Each structure stands twice: as structure tokens, then as C-alpha cells.
Amino acid sequence: MGHLGALLFLLGSLGALADICEIPEVDSKLVERLGQRLLPWMDWLSLEYLNPSIYVGLRLSSLQAGAREAFYLHILKLNYQQSVLGLAVNDDNDDNSNSKAKPSMGQLALYLLALRANCEFVGGRKGDKLVSQLKRFLEDEKRAIGSSHKGHPHTSYYQYGLGILALCVHQKRLHDSVVGKLLYAVEHDQHLHRGRLSVDTAAMAGLAFTCLEHSNLNRNQGHRITLAIRTVQEKILKAQTPEGHFGNVYSTPLALQLLMNSFMPGRKLGPACLKARAALLASMQDGAFKNVLIISQLLPVLNGKSYVDLISPDCEAPRVLLQPAVETPSQTRELISVMLKVPSVLPPYRHPISVPAGSSLEDVLKKAQELTGFTYGTQNSLSGPYLTSVMGREVGEREFWQLLQVPDTPLLEGIADYIPKDGETIELRLVSW
Numbered sequence: 001m002g003h004l005g006a007l008l009f010l011l012g013s014l015g016a017l018a019d020i021c022e023i024p025e026v027d028s029k030l031v032e033r034l035g036q037r038l039l040p041w042m043d044w045l046s047l048e049y050l051n052p053s054i055y056v057g058l059r060l061s062s063l064q065a066g067a068r069e070a071f072y073l074h075i076l077k078l079n080y081q082q083s084v085l086g087l088a089v090n091d092d093n094d095d096n097s098n099s100k101a102k103p104s105m106g107q108l109a110l111y112l113l114a115l116r117a118n119c120e121f122v123g124g125r126k127g128d129k130l131v132s133q134l135k136r137f138l139e140d141e142k143r144a145i146g147s148s149h150k151g152h153p154h155t156s157y158y159q160y161g162l163g164i165l166a167l168c169v170h171q172k173r174l175h176d177s178v179v180g181k182l183l184y185a186v187e188h189d190q191h192l193h194r195g196r197l198s199v200d201t202a203a204m205a206g207l208a209f210t211c212l213e214h215s216n217l218n219r220n221q222g223h224r225i226t227l228a229i230r231t232v233q234e235k236i237l238k239a240q241t242p243e244g245h246f247g248n249v250y251s252t253p254l255a256l257q258l259l260m261n262s263f264m265p266g267r268k269l270g271p272a273c274l275k276a277r278a279a280l281l282a283s284m285q286d287g288a289f290k291n292v293l294i295i296s297q298l299l300p301v302l303n304g305k306s307y308v309d310l311i312s313p314d315c316e317a318p319r320v321l322l323q324p325a326v327e328t329p330s331q332t333r334e335l336i337s338v339m340l341k342v343p344s345v346l347p348p349y350r351h352p353i354s355v356p357a358g359s360s361l362e363d364v365l366k367k368a369q370e371l372t373g374f375t376y377g378t379q380n381s382l383s384g385p386y387l388t389s390v391m392g393r394e395v396g397e398r399e400f401w402q403l404l405q406v407p408d409t410p411l412l413e414g415i416a417d418y419i420p421k422d423g424e425t426i427e428l429r430l431v432s433w
């Protein structure tokens, strides 16, 4: 090849690089620091705190937790199998005594992803029950959406996508009509999330479709599936913020799982993904990633992997053993004042609350409960404590207690992770979604 040929070849390769979404490696110390945050959670072994997403995230990352990891999967199996077999019994007599232990559709799906992350296929009598249960969940949701697509899933399109993805990585076939509901939702995106696209939901749908496409499942709908992948990719790219995040900082990991290694004819993905990587790095350095669920969605990205890789995971890939972080004891801190406000109850609630600097919003709520007659309730979830009631007002169907910074900025973190600043006013607002 002459000089000109070599130059053209180089330019061609650079051009191709610009077309593909690639995430170059990031500093391994930063990645390790994220991984260390997962370790303490792997010691919480009751069903309420078990989090299959942690296991999936770790297995798709460049890190490992040694014997702890195998033990965690063992406990996941014991708990999930037991509760799902329990579910099958409860189906007949509608006995609610075990209701706390029942995993939701999305949790069951994440458990199936965890099995695949260990290179296992669900099988046997117990495995078949898990698959049937997940299929039944999806059928119920399909019915809730309805033939005219006017209804809503009981859970969310996010969990619907997760359910399809989990069955797909296990090569389990779903009826076209089940996949069709998610296709329709993407094709008419106002159905996805409060009338506008949630990047997380779109990304999860895209991951499910990508899996179906790679696995050659639901071939009759092949063309629609390919178009839907393109639609969600375009929407995610359009949702890129000036700093580089897709949607917000916490939806960027799933968005990148979808975009990574993909190629869109006529679209240069490279620069958009490099910008997102830079934004993620800045957020990592700022300590924005505290939540274990989000960390479990981010770690695969930092290792160039996505949930779609669970179609054929590489269980032999070398991974670095994580060492527990050394805790630095916190010093005595000055007091700050946070205004807590709940206008949507009668009489409206509004009180300044004094807490040590660095306290979480949950600490503020606890203090308010202790001192001012404020009351609240939470339910544990894979993302942490979810606020379900305030001043005795429980959420109804498709309602939630939204956390806002006054006047009108929804918080990007939950009550356990958000750290209010001195003088800040936090509003809890009952809204429909």
C-alpha cells in the first residue's frame, strides 16, 4: 500500500470509529471504588434486601467478590426459588400471608439474569416454574394494557422490557402479542412514561429488542423490532444534555448499555458516546454514584458490556478481586437547617429541621418525625427505601410521593441517598404518573 493508500485506510478507520459507540477504558481505581460500594450489600441476605442486580452488575464487570459472590448467588437461589414455589401455591388459595416475600415481575426477571450471568440456563422443574411465572406476569400485564393499548401495565413498561429481556437471554420464546405491546409502546412513545420518554425505560426496551434480534426470536416481527431499536436509539441520542448525559446522570448507564458497540447507518455515534463517557467520569469523580442499583447498571458499561451479553456470557474472563474499603470515621459535624414542606395535606406541613451536615433526606424525615409530628412510611426496593406515605396519606394506584427541591426541581436521588444543603427547602408532593 502506498502512502496515499495508507492515509486513506487510516482516515477510513477513524471514520468507522466515529460511527461506532465505544467506551474506552476508565481508570481502574475509580472502577474499583465503585465496586467496593457493592460489597457491604452482599452481606444483607434476607429476601427483602437481596438484590439480583448487584450480582448481574458484578459478573458483567471487571471486578469480582471472590467466595462472597458464589455465596450470594446461592442465597439468591434459595430465596427466589422458595418464594416463587410459594407463589405457585398461593395462586390457588389466594393466601396473602407470604405477600412480603413475593418478588415482582422485574425482580424475578433480574433473578433470571443473575442465573445467566453465572452461565446457567433455567431448567428442571423449579426452573420451569420460574419461567412460567414470569410468562404469566407478562400475560397479565399484556391484558392490563388491553387490545386497544389504552390501559397501563400494573408495574411499568420498564419491568415489561426487563421481563422480555430475561426470558430472551434464556432463549425462551414469547408470544408475538406479548412483544407486540412493547413494540407498540415504543412506536407510540407517549405510552411509555407520563406522556414522555423516560430514557431508562426506552433503554430497557431497546435492550430487550436487541436481545430478540440477536437471538433470532419473534422473527415474524423482525422488521418492527429492528425499527424499534433504531427509534429508541434516536430518542436516547436526542435526550443528550449539554454536559453529555443521556436523560440524566443516572439513566446514562442503561442508555450506554444500549448504544455501546452499536452502529447506526448515517449516524456518528462515536462523539456522542465519548461525551457521555466524559460526563460519567466527571460524575464518578464527584461521588455521584452512591446507589448500589445504579452502580450495578454502570459497572458493565465500564467493562464494555451490556445485559445483552448475557445471551452468551464469558464466565472465564479474568476479573480483579475486590478488597473491602477502609472506613474513615466521620468527625463531629456542624448543624444545618433544612425546610421540609408538604403542601398537599391538610393542614399543610412546613417546618425547619436541624440535622448534622452530611445527613441524608431520610435523616431529615426521621428527625421531623421525632420532633414535629411529621409521619412517613417507606417500602424497601432494589433502589433503597421508597417513600410510600406522608402524614398518613398512602399512595394510590399510579400515584407517588415526588421529592422536589423548591420551587420545582425533582430530585435525582431517593431519600436515603440525597444529601440536602444548609438552607434548602425540600417539598414532598403527591403526584400521578
Ligand code: B12
Pocket (backbone or CB within 6 Å): 104, 105, 106, 107, 110, 154, 155, 156, 158, 159, 198, 200, 201, 248, 249, 250, 251, 252, 254, 291, 293, 294, 297, 381, 382, 383, 384, 385, 386, 387, 388, 399, 400, 401, 402, 403, 404, 410, 411, 412, 413, 414, 415, 417, 433
Ligand atoms: C418506574 C420508575 C419509577 C416509578 C415507580 C412506580 C412503578 N410502579 O413502577 C415512579 C415514576 C413512581 C418513580 C418514582 C421515583 N423515581 Co424512579 N424509576 C423508575 C425506573 C424507570 C424503573 C424502576 C424499576 O421498575 N426497577 C425494576 C424493579 C424490578 O426493581 P424494584 O426495586 O422492585 O422497583 C421499584 C423501585 O425501583 C421503586 N422506585 C422507582 N424509582 C425509585 C427511586 C428510588 C430512589 C427508590 C428508592 C425506589 C424507586 O419503584 C419500583 C416499582 O415498585 C428506574 C430506572 C432505573 N434505572 O432503575 C427509575 C429510577 C430508579 N427512579 C429514580 C428517581 C430519582 C425517582 C424519584 C426519587 C424521583 C423524585 N424526584 O421523586 C421517585 C421516588 C420517590 C419516592 N417516593 O421515594 C432514579 C434513581 C436514581 C438514583 N440515584 O438512585 C431512576 C434510576 C431514574 C433516573 N434515571 O433518574 N420511579
